[in-house]
Amino acid sequence: MEPDRRKEILAKGRPSAFWGGEPSLGGWHTEEEVEAATRVMREAMDWTKGYAGMKETEEFEQAFARYCDTEDCVAINGGGSGLDMAMMCLDLEPEDEVISPAINFKAEHLAVIGQGARLVLCEIDPATFNADPADVERRITPRTRAIFPVHMNGLSAPMDDLLEIAERNPHPKHGPLKVIGDAARACGGGYKGGKIGKKGWMTVFSYHTQKLMTTLGEGGGITTDDPDVARRLRGLRQFGGGTGEWGTNYKMTNVQAAVGLVQLRRLDEMIARRVRLANKRTEMLQHIPEFTLPTEPPECDHTYYLYTILVPPEWAGERRDKLCAIMKEEYNVGCVVANPPTYVSHPLVKKHTEGQHLPLSDELGARLFCPSLHPLMTDENNEFICAALEETVGRVREEG
Ligand SMILES: Cc1ncc(COP(=O)(O)O)c(C=O)c1O
Numbered sequence: 319m320e321p322d323r324r325k326e327i328l329a330k331g332r333p334s335a336f337w338g339g340e341p342s343l344g345g346w347h348t349e350e351e352v353e354a355a356t357r358v359m360r361e362a363m364d365w366t367k368g369y370a371g372m373k374e375t376e377e378f379e380q381a382f383a384r385y386c387d388t389e390d391c392v393a394i395n396g397g398g399s400g401l402d403m404a405m406m407c408l409d410l411e412p413e414d415e416v417i418s419p420a421i422n423f424k425a426e427h428l429a430v431i432g433q434g435a436r437l438v439l440c441e442i443d444p445a446t447f448n449a450d451p452a453d454v455e456r457r458i459t460p461r462t463r464a465i466f467p468v469h470m471n472g473l474s475a476p477m478d479d480l481l482e483i484a485e486r487n488p489h490p491k492h493g494p495l496k497v498i499g500d501a502a503r504a505c506g507g508g509y510k511g512g513k514i515g516k517k518g519w520m521t522v523f524s525y526h527t528q529k530l531m532t533t534l535g536e537g538g539g540i541t542t543d544d545p546d547v548a549r550r551l552r553g554l555r556q557f558g559g560g561t562g563e564w565g566t567n568y569k570m571t572n573v574q575a576a577v578g579l580v581q582l583r584r585l586d587e588m589i590a591r592r593v594r595l596a597n598k599r600t601e602m603l604q605h606i607p608e609f610t611l612p613t614e615p616p617e618c619d620h621t622y623y624l625y626t627i628l629v630p631p632e633w634a635g636e637r638r639d640k641l642c643a644i645m646k647e648e649y650n651v652g653c654v655v656a657n658p659p660t661y662v663s664h665p666l667v668k669k670h671t672e673g674q675h676l677p678l679s680d681e682l683g684a685r686l687f688c689p690s691l692h693p694l695m696t697d698e699n700n701e702f703i704c705a706a707l708e709e710t711v712g713r714v715r716e717e718g
Pocket of ligand 1: 468500502523526536537538
């Protein structure tokens with residue numbers, strides 16, 4: 319960006335409201351969502367019915383499964399519960415191991431620990447922030463039960479590579495390793511012409527308020543092609559259901575599901591806006607020598623849940639943090655560090671992974687940051703962020 323143009327953009331003033339690094343409304347709501355919610359509420363005013371039944375929930379499940387081209391989808395109350403349920407389906411024993419990338423949100427790792435198994439962390443590919451298949455394979459032992467990739471920041475994990483590794487390294491008793499995806503940040507993303515959620519044993523989605531679509535702030539779904547898994551998940555969701563096994567209450571409400579049906583219909587449009595902004599952002603930032611900008615491998619359709627930038631190794635930690643602090647304090651623009659390795663950020667994960675060292679993840683966790691991005695941002699908003707980033711990089715470059 320020409321210096322004069324940058325000054326002109328910044329002179330218009332910073333945003334009056336803070337733009338969070340992970341905006342608190344990931345998608346956006348219209349009157350259609352409000353009408354869908356109030357319709358279900360009105361129907362529930364009939365005391366003989368209330369909120370009983372699962373009509374909207376089942377409709378939402380069918381629509382979401384159709385969207386991902388899967389046999390089934392089980393709607394639940396959150397992504398975190400979905401990851402717990404996925405681990406429950408493995409019937410893990412204390413010596414069993416589950417491999418998952420260290421650069422991650424904590425929910426996956428707590429799900430493994432919660433089921434009493436051993437969490438084995440792996441490195442990521444620095445270009446995609448997703449699990450590095452070669453590193454996953456190196457960490458497989460006869461006790462490995464599952465590979466648990468996250469579709470990081472909206473970009474698909476290399477599912478075919480992971481599935482092939484899972485086939486090639488079967489567990490001595492349980493057969494091919496299970497591959498379970500965490501698509502909390504990648505709802506609507508693409509992989510090899512299909513949607514994220516199709517590949518693997520099952521895939522867990524979140525519809526939390528920060529996510530790409532939301533069912534009134536909380537909610538989740540699990541897609542699968544395996545009818546036994548779907549039955550088990552429905553049992554877990556509602557006190558065992560017809561399975562006679564353990565279960566509790568992980569249900570989504572019908573009001574949420576009715577809103578989810580509208581959000582799902584609008585999901586591609588919401589993602590298209592993110593992609594457009596992200597591409598424009600890349601055009602504006604590409605000449606900044608200190609930045610490594612996000613990439614989209616040809617087999618993937620990125621959702622740009624987050625726009626992840628890397629600063630150079632010599633800027634790791636202190637200078638990256640200074641850049642984020644200036645963006646916040648002087649420009650009111652949030653930059654989230656998503657995510658440092660979980661064993662650095664969560665004491666329980668640290669305790670459970672003692673002795674595991676992931677030097678690449680340590681380094682990348684100190685170099686990455688994600689400036690705010692939201693589908694309702696205007697081109698002007700996006701330009702302001704880029705101008706502020708360029709100005710700030712210049713300052714950090716000079717001041718050290
Ligand atoms: C990667 C990832 N997994 C899981 C979750 C948990 O989802 P939820 O908030 O719906 O429980 C989140 C975010 O909240 C996430 O970002």
